[in-house]
Amino acid sequence: MMKPFLKSSGIALALLLGSLSHAADNLVPNGTFEKAGESNDWPEGWAKPKEGGSWGKEEANRFLRLASTAPGANVMVYQEYKVRENAKALELTWKQRVTGLKVGKQKWFDARILLEFSNAERAKVAGSPSAPATNRDTDGWVEKSTKFLVPEGAVYLKFMPALFMAEAGTFDLDNIVIQETDPKPLSEEKAAKDEERAKKAAETAAKRQAKAAAVLQATGNLIENGNFQEDKKGRGAPDGWGALKGDKAWGQEGENRFLTLTSKTPDSMVSHYRSIDIP
Numbered sequence: 001m002m003k004p005f006l007k008s009s010g011i012a013l014a015l016l017l018g019s020l021s022h023a024a025d026n027l028v029p030n031g032t033f034e035k036a037g038e039s040n041d042w043p044e045g046w047a048k049p050k051e052g053g054s055w056g057k058e059e060a061n062r063f064l065r066l067a068s069t070a071p072g073a074n075v076m077v078y079q080e081y082k083v084r085e086n087a088k089a090l091e092l093t094w095k096q097r098v099t100g101l102k103v104g105k106q107k108w109f110d111a112r113i114l115l116e117f118s119n120a121e122r123a124k125v126a127g128s129p130s131a132p133a134t135n136r137d138t139d140g141w142v143e144k145s146t147k148f149l150v151p152e153g154a155v156y157l158k159f160m161p162a163l164f165m166a167e168a169g170t171f172d173l174d175n176i177v178i179q180e181t182d183p184k185p186l187s188e189e190k191a192a193k194d195e196e197r198a199k200k201a202a203e204t205a206a207k208r209q210a211k212a213a214a215v216l217q218a219t220g221n222l223i224e225n226g227n228f229q230e231d232k233k234g235r236g237a238p239d240g241w242g243a244l245k246g247d248k249a250w251g252q253e254g255e256n257r258f259l260t261l262t263s264k265t266p267d268s269m270v271s272h273y274r275s276i277d278i279p
Contacts, residue, residue: 025179025180026177026178026179027081027082027083027090027157027178027179028079028081028159028176028177028178029044029045030043030044030045030046031094031175031176031177031178032062032174032175032176033046033055033062033063033064033174034062041055042055043055043062043064046064046077046079047077047078047079048077049066049075049076049077051069051073051075052066052067052068052069052073052075052163053065053066053067053075053077054067056172061174062174063095063172063173063174064077064161064172064173064174065170065171065172065173066111066161066162066163066170066171066172066173067163067169067170067171068163068166068167068168068169068170071104071167071168072104072105072109072165072166072167073163073165073166074162074163074164074165075162075163075171076114076160076161076162076163076164077160077161077162078158078160079158079159079160080156080157080158080159081156081157081159081178082155082156082157083117083150083154083155083156083157084180087150087180088149088150088180088183088187089147089148089149089150089180089181089182089183089186089187090147090148090150090157090178090179090180090181091145091146091147091177091178091179091180091181092113092115092132092145092146092147092148092176092177092178093143093144093145093175093176093177094113094143094144094145094173094174094175094176094177095141095142095143095144095173095174095175096111096134096138096141096142096144096171096172096173096174097138097140097141097142097170097171097172098111098134098136098137098138098169098170098171098172099137099138099169099170099172100137100168100169100170101134101135101136101137101166101168101169101170101171102166102167102168102169103135103166103167104164104165104166104167105165106165107135108133108164109164109165109166109167110133110134110135110163110164110166111133111134111135111162111163111164111166111169111171112131112132112133112134112161112162112164113131113132113133113159113160113161113162114131114158114159114160114161114162114164115128115129115130115131115132115148115157115158115159115160116128116157116158116160117150117151117154117156117157117158118154118155118156118157118158119153119154119155119156120155122156125151125152125153125154126151127149127151127152127154128151129146129148129149132144132146134171141172141174147181147186148186149183149186149187149190150183157178159178161173208277209277209278209279210279211277212276212277212278212279213279216279222276222277222278222279223276224239224240225238225239225240225241227257228241228250228257228258228259229257236250237250238250238257238259240274241259241272241274242272242274244259244272247261247262247263247264247268247270248260248261248262248270248272249262259272
């Protein structure tokens with residue numbers, strides 16, 4: 001009669017140990033937002049935004065809520081987590097709910113989680129992952145995840161969920177977990193993308209160099225329309241020189257055309273940029 005009990009107890013113990021291990025591996029303390037801080041009005045271990053933040057509750061479940069306070073406001077929580085030395089890749093999993101979201105003036109003014117790696121001196125390290133972003137409402141709570149490599153020299157991960165300059169909306173978050181994951185698939189995917197990117201860059205460079213060689217052969221000059229005379233498209237600007245606005249103009253004296261740069265304030269720098277391809 002004891003065997004079924006022992007077996008079920010063993011399963012329960014295994015599940016408990018697995019849960020404890022999962023919690024121990026998580027870089028995010030109190031990622032479920034269930035534990036209260038000393039003031040008892042905010043979750044322990046979480047920074048409080050200047051405005052727009054609240055400790056949400058629905059029945060027995062607690063969560064973090066970010067709510068827009070005004071059109072274009074940036075409602076953000078800033079957290080920092082130390083990454084284990086020699087960690088190669090991390091996985092972020094979380095639950096989110098977005099309601100009443102109205103994207104701001106730019107398409108990236110939405111609900112997002114900003115992620116940034118820094119070194120021991122808190123200086124930014126190249127190779128931070130793209131921000132998981134949402135530009136529309138979700139159908140209730142949804143589970144999300146993303147994986148990313150840890151760049152060389154990274155010591156801290158800045159974790160910044162935000163309603164990033166959105167016009168309006170509410171961004172709820174819960175069950176946040178950041179833990180190490182297998183870097184091999186991510187490294188292989190990155191290597192393949194880098195190879196494809198390098199291939200396309202080489203093809204583009206070859207085409208531009210071939211065009212530069214043709215221009216040089218035809219005109220004896222690497223700078224196409226270097227005399228500013230041509231406006232074949234009728235844009236009111238010399239071909240190949242882009243738009244000339246503000247302190248820059250397409251000057252003219254008689255039939256001669258030229259570039260004019262005008263300084264309107266003392267010590268100002270007026271310049272015009274153009275890249276020149278070399279065969």
